[in-house]
Amino acid sequence: MAAARMQLTIPSELGQVRFLGLAVRALLVELAYPEDDVASIELCLVEAVNNAIEHAYREEAGHLVEVELRAEDDAGGSVGARTLELVVRDRGRSIPEEILEKARAEAQAEKEGGDALDGSHGFDGGDALGSLEIDVSSLAEGGYGLRLIHQVMDEVGYRRDGERNAMTMKKTIAAATKPANDAVPKAALDGPGATLGLS
Amino acid sequence: MRITTSRTDGAVTVRVHTPRLDAAVADELRKGLAEVLDGQEPAVIDLSDVAFMDSSGLGALVGSLKAAGTKDISIAGAQPAVRTVLRMTRVDRAVRVLPATM
Numbered sequence: 001m002a003a004a005r006m007q008l009t010i011p012s013e014l015g016q017v018r019f020l021g022l023a024v025r026a027l028l029v030e031l032a033y034p035e036d037d038v039a040s041i042e043l044c045l046v047e048a049v050n051n052a053i054e055h056a057y058r059e060e061a062g063h064l065v066e067v068e069l070r071a072e073d074d075a076g077g078s079v080g081a082r083t084l085e086l087v088v089r090d091r092g093r094s095i096p097e098e099i100l101e102k103a104r105a106e107a108q109a110e111k112e113g114g115d116a117l118d119g120s121h122g123f124d125g126g127d128a129l130g131s132l133e134i135d136v137s138s139l140a141e142g143g144y145g146l147r148l149i150h151q152v153m154d155e156v157g158y159r160r161d162g163e164r165n166a167m168t169m170k171k172t173i174a175a176a177t178k179p180a181n182d183a184v185p186k187a188a189l190d191g192p193g194a195t196l197g198l199s
Numbered sequence: 200m201r202i203t204t205s206r207t208d209g210a211v212t213v214r215v216h217t218p219r220l221d222a223a224v225a226d227e228l229r230k231g232l233a234e235v236l237d238g239q240e241p242a243v244i245d246l247s248d249v250a251f252m253d254s255s256g257l258g259a260l261v262g263s264l265k266a267a268g269t270k271d272i273s274i275a276g277a278q279p280a281v282r283t284v285l286r287m288t289r290v291d292r293a294v295r296v297l298p299a300t301m
Contacts, residue, residue: 014223039280141262144254
């Protein structure tokens with residue numbers, strides 16, 4: 001199965017993160033990843049890079065954040081399960097272990113408790129005019145980033161590698177039941193023989 | 200960041216005219232919302248123009264609503280990606296997320 005492989009580097013400035021997010025989004029759209037996966041992967045990338053800039057580098061300019069991406073292609077139109085891997089590296093302070101563990105535990109609890117709660121909500125917006133369960137004043141204003149990464153990704157790793165920190169994120173994209181509308185004519189026109197020979 | 204307000208039926212609608220609510224604009228969002236939210240009247244935050252929101256954008260939004268003391272809050276026009284973030288963080292349990300308009 002072919003894969004897109006790419007390395008992208010940006011300066012440690014929050015204003016640069018969106019360009020990275022938009023570049024990866026464009027790539028995943030080109031590979032016909034489903035839109036909800038594209039959106040959640042873009043979100044995780046942005047969260048991981050924001051973390052590197054805000055915490056590892058304490059928003060100090062003049063450093064670099066490196067992103068390595070590997071995104072499996074759909075093998076010329078036969079859309080099966082595909083794997084996406086992202087690694088975000090910085091040379092700043094490491095995220096403390098207890099913070100990583102807390103995010104992991106919260107995301108796990110969310111995944112386990114999520115089904116019953118989602119079921120009670122019915123269709124999207126179906127109970128929009130009903131009563132709300134919690135008060136706004138009890139909401140946290142931060143700390144959502146790492147938890148979101150754990151909620152979206154199948155695997156999240158973090159390690160110190162020499163002078164660098166590396167956050168590794170992996171997600172398997174489920175096989176599409178049918179190709180996206182615009183993918184049908186393209187696949188039919190190109191045919192498997194027209195696929196570029198990237199390994 | 201352009202933020203505009205309109206008033207109907209005793210509620211203020213606050214429209215945030217920006218495609219991305221992210222860490223780069225979080226402080227600007229906080230300041231902008233602080234200027235228009237008085238905490239007394241119900242508020243509808245119109246996010247029709249927002250295609251992407253990260254946890255910093257969400258934190259700024261939640262922080263502004265808390266700081267203003269607004270009790271009755273709705274979010275209108277949320278696009279799918281924004282809706283997902285509101286759901287995953289459970290902010291939709293404290294803020295009414297209005298159905299998408301057809």
